[in-house]
Amino acid sequence: MKNFLIFPLIALMLFISTVSCDKDDVQPTIDPGSIDTPADLTAVLNDIYSNSDAPGMAVSVIKNDSVLYQQSFGKATIERNKPYTNQTSQPIGSISKTFVAAAIVKAIEQGYFTLETNINDILPVELKNPKIPDAVIKVKHLVTHTSGLLDEAGSYFQAYHILPGEDISTEGAQLLVGGFGIQQRETMPLADFLASYYYPGGDLYSSENFASTAPGSTWNYSNIATSLAAYLVETATGIDFKEYVTTNILLPLGMTRTAYNMEELNSENMAELYWDKSTPLPDYANDSYPDGSIHTCNEDLAKFLLDMMKGAKGQSATLFSAAGYKMLFEALIPEGIVPEILAENQGVFWFLNGEEIKHDGSDPGTSCNLQFSKDGNSGYFLLTNMDASTDIHDQAYFELAGKVHAAVSAFIQHQ
Template structure:
């Protein structure tokens, strides 16, 4: 299994306008019609401004077999969109004086992390811009999921998921233990190939493990779990009362089932490196978060100071000094917030059975969210072009909300 950011999905491309003809139907009717003819079991969307939610709604099914509708309060994990929360937490940690972007991570960690191929320390800035040189080894990282106690053992994907995505009885099931085993010399999963041969800071290489390591720095300096830190400093202040990093039995009735492209439900799973993609939330909760981000982007303050928000979204590279291998579609980066060529700022994400998209549009002063309980591609597959087009249509329909 491979966790990823859907970097190349061209959500920014609008659909061609039709000359003449009747006016488009109301947005909810239009999105409902799009869902009915799509391959998406269910999805939810939101559009926000600095001060209010302009639109939010759910469509289709959260549980196909049980005919449970997907609503604005349905919960699912949002994959790498989670990294936007890691970015806010990192900046909060900087405001609290724990470290700075140029702090060498070895000054914080209780174990050594150095690229064995080239000299030079890895810094916090390298982690948040995916230039740390840490490589996600798919044979190891791809098995960093866990099956939850309530996972359906009789489901069609249970045995394959257990075989291909987990390590039954693993001893390094905590975030810190996994990172030490993978990154520190002498660790059970340490390999020199866990690091690229490019020097830290010189080349872009997307790293989920590097992202989880950034969250672990916050955990170490704050003296509390990263989940507790984000609840205290982000979720509770913003009223995100149903947002979690780990499964909550009390909220199981709101959890979406998540599906592969054949419509088969995945067993319920968690992530050892949970900060890089394990945020479970609803579109109504995530809209609260994005509204605060849009306000901060435009000079407001709240869970971060004005200076903190400015740091969060500040491009980390000059346009003529981008790291080698930077993605053409989103060549620059804030603190985990990706900056697209079209100026939009946010993140995408994909995980087994889920896809999610969240972006700020600076020109319009709004932000958009789309989350769905299916995947665009399975192991070894390319993205389904039909799904890509369907998501583009949904995303484009949200563009007119003011």
């Protein structure tokens, strides 16, 4: 069984990149001419959902500065027959990294550091790559996955944990405990987790956490390095990262149903996460929470996407100056460093590929993708509470995502 916490995001990006380029392979049963109206799209998506393994799903479509379509399908909780609605909250996996991106740019605009700042000018304790002790790791290296700081699979598994109070005798809990070694425990503070991973003497410290290549020279997708970037914001500003994001990103956008901690949200609006339709998973968390653990809903995420799209056009000042939005989506590394099949380049965590700007996310029981055109004129996202984290389930999600992509693309063409 493959590493279900790291590699599915890459597989998902590969798949969405493929269907974006070759729509004929994914929409043989969809007639673009038949999806003219929101009602047409609902009918098609309802059919796609009904023939999928997804417990529930949500879709928003934006074009020309308006949310043209927003609908949810299926169940938030199958056992209670609770519908998945536009207010249903769920984690969105690595799409959370785009909120780290927003926090980084906000902190830069507030004057705390720049993309060129050495991370050791911010960190309270110097961090060194033991394989290249003199290497200078800059903020821009963290936000482009070129820092030389790696995710060691075994250690990253240990960041995930079942929350206290959850029943670990259930089939879903035993899948996490027995299959992947995820234990039930309290959450470790972010600073403590990063220290245990990056500093000698830490329980998770290993030479395998570091690459032997110079910062900026190679691309290695890193969840933990993303959380280190979030910790830079926390250290530089003196404000807890969750609080910083809430104050500077969520509240200005009116995202009142979005939070990192589930307990801050109405439990009646939370989606159950599923291994499969008959196997709900227990509530779990991640010590490295900034990289993938924000919880949001269809209505709220559409507000974020709409602002990002307006910002890409230079038409928003809600979160940053025009220069700040430009920084988010500007190619930051030389061509050829990001694997060609994934994207052409990297902005501040955002993937830049041709005319598309995107990010995807996958964790146990949640699989999502989000993308918009580089000109900011059209975009959409898909949220599901289904699993795509192993070979057992990923193809089912990829097929669903491909069909949704084709249907949404056909709808956008007629607007």
